[in-house]
Amino acid sequence: MNAPMITLGVCMCAAACGIAETAASATSTAKDQKKVAITVYNAGFGVVRDERTITLPKGTVDLRFMEVASKVQPETVQIDAATAGDKLAVLEQNYEYDLMSPAKLMEKYVGKTITIIQRNDFKDARIPREATLLSFNNNQPIYSIDGKIAIYRGQEEVELPAMPENLVSEPTLVWLLDNAFEGAQTIIANYMTQGMRWNADYVAVLTPDEKTLNLNGWVTINNQSGATFNNAQLKLVAGDVQRVASEEYDTFGGERVYAMAAAPSRKAFTEEGLFEYHLYTLDRPTTLKQNQQKQISLLEARDVRTEKTYRCIGQNWWYRNKQGELIRNIKIAVFIAFTNSQENALGIPLPKGTVRVYKADSSGNNQFIGEDNIDHTPKNERIELKLGDAFDITSERRQMSFTRLADNMFEMSWEVKVRNHKDEDITVEMIEPLGGDWKITESSVPFIKKDAGTAQFNLPVKKDGEAVLTYTVRVKW
Template sequence: MRFTSFSGALFLSCLPVFTQAATHLSADQQTQLDVTLYTDNLGLVQETRSRPALPANQPVFLEDISQQMQTETLRLNKVGRIKEQTLNQAVLNLTTLLDNAIGNNIILARRGADGQELQQTVRLLSAQGNTLMIEHNGRIETITRGDEWRIIFPDMPDNLVLKPSLQFTTAGAPNAGEANISYLTAGLSWQMDYVMTLNTARDAMQLQGMASLQNMTGTDFKNARIKLLAGNVNQVQGNGRMYAKEAMMRATMDAPMASAISEQQSLSDYQLYTLESPVNLLDQQRTQVPFISQEDVSVEPVLTYRFRIGANPEQQTTTLKPNSVIRFYNNQHHGIGKPLPAGNARF
């Protein structure tokens, strides 16, 4: 392959230019953020962001949102009448750049023996793993991507974004104000883990519970007020799917905020808990927060057997190993008396 020598060459990417100025609403404009986590890879995000006046038909980009947003559940209030909305999930990275460049020209560059950079314009035919198939001087060639090669893209595709965002246009909102945003998203979940420490007499225990919060949405939720919903929400595919989700979404949004996690609220067959302090729920992280701490819970050690009794028992002795069980009652008299979410218990 023949290369052209360049010294100190500078290539600038061409960015898309909008004929009408766009408004960007990022997490920096957040004035309130509430996140409700369900136990089965589902969550509800509710937030308020300050916004300027919105001219009619002006593009508005809602940034710092979940990459797994369920757009059919999105609610935008106080932004004017929504005319159109699009979720942009095509994030700029090397894979998406190569996919968009197939059929177009790219520039291959590497350092020559004299230290100067050699560049050649070729047409990209395909990109599979580390192998590029290119057309050069009417011939088809393959090269392997590595430290030796550098790929220069002449421009930035208009359909790629630096991070996921929701683009929408409205009929206009003449005055500055606050936008209310809520949506359901996959990628959020939580679970309970209990540690139960018995005393020497084995008639009481200390109960410690930690809630593990997991965020796999692709975005950070900083300084969020966290609510935890205990119970399995119906997510069956079909006509009943969205009814079940939206019904739970409305119930969670309408419930008042509790001042502490001990003041749980009942929502039909579910329990809703609110963490006392805001939490930084960062992407790709598992965060543990104290859920319950109870001293001197009365317990009862029990030995149990399980065996089969037939109509004609055999005339022989069977040795059985008993199971050691710790039993306690969830009521105020025995030291608890509040609903406990399902989880793993370790003694």
């Protein structure tokens, strides 16, 4: 008794495995590669410079330039005849990305004759049957066999007589060239590709007195371009480069790996200005594998002077109407700040990224205490990081009076209490976001007008003590 077709059809074979090549054709692979340079932008793309040595026949040549990034943007491809000069001309350029797969092979043979292999498990025999593939939708084949319709579940083994045209095993750039140069020549392909991204990750370790920190910067590079680049010269561009919006975009899957410096790192990049951006060049070749995340040291700075600030930030809506209840448990945010200057052990352009801050506990183990993002920061600019909210500092406020002076004018008095349960004196910045036209008529602590809508009170609070801020403000909306 013959058993039904049970062999998985992934092993479809073809009697002929290629499209007939003409005499004037050539293929180049990564084996021809002499140099490759990669420039990665933190906006999520890269620029590839692929230099190869190729020997081409004279005359019209169809060059298949293989093993390029599968996410190449073909409209950005440029070819440079470095050796041949004007003896090599590009007549036509194509990008072939109709990749070979079992489903694609079957789709190409709809309406054509193929061979289905039946197996007899008892006799260990393979029984071929000729069939016409009528349809292949949703990976479900329908055949005509001996004038009857046969429906299979896609588990049969299928043999195809030849490889269909216009299918490729990998994305390929194809150039039609007019070559008048004899012998080996250098051809350089430049192109942009999606699927490449880099960002900066910083590790800061506060000293026990919290007056200085040690900062290590790491570059995290993610390659999902569809190609591996061996021994590549690596450059990184930091800055907000303008690009025309496209319907296509890339997502970066997988888990990110964050740096935590366990040992001193050595600066590996040289920085220079590039137009209105900054360019970082790695001082050695490196390999970027497909689906790989790589981290390389960017900077190391020790004894960076820092300041810690406690800040209580109010709400604009508090000044719009009468507040009848006590407002409790107002969080006191904790910030640290430092200046990116040469005098402060830095003074270099810092690419945007995430700064993760640690501090050693009593046993000497570094513990994570907060993180914040920074934008691209030039030298001599101040960087401020919010690390979280203080546990041992509490605040509450009460509206003591509210008077309507006119339809659009109000006067109100506030009392704000801050309690400090720490074993040291502190100063809390009380930030009051006032709206409309405002005037503080009296206050228990001097205020600073930060801008048109903000008043700041610097409130000293003794250790294990309480401080009270009172003020009256007149607001016209």
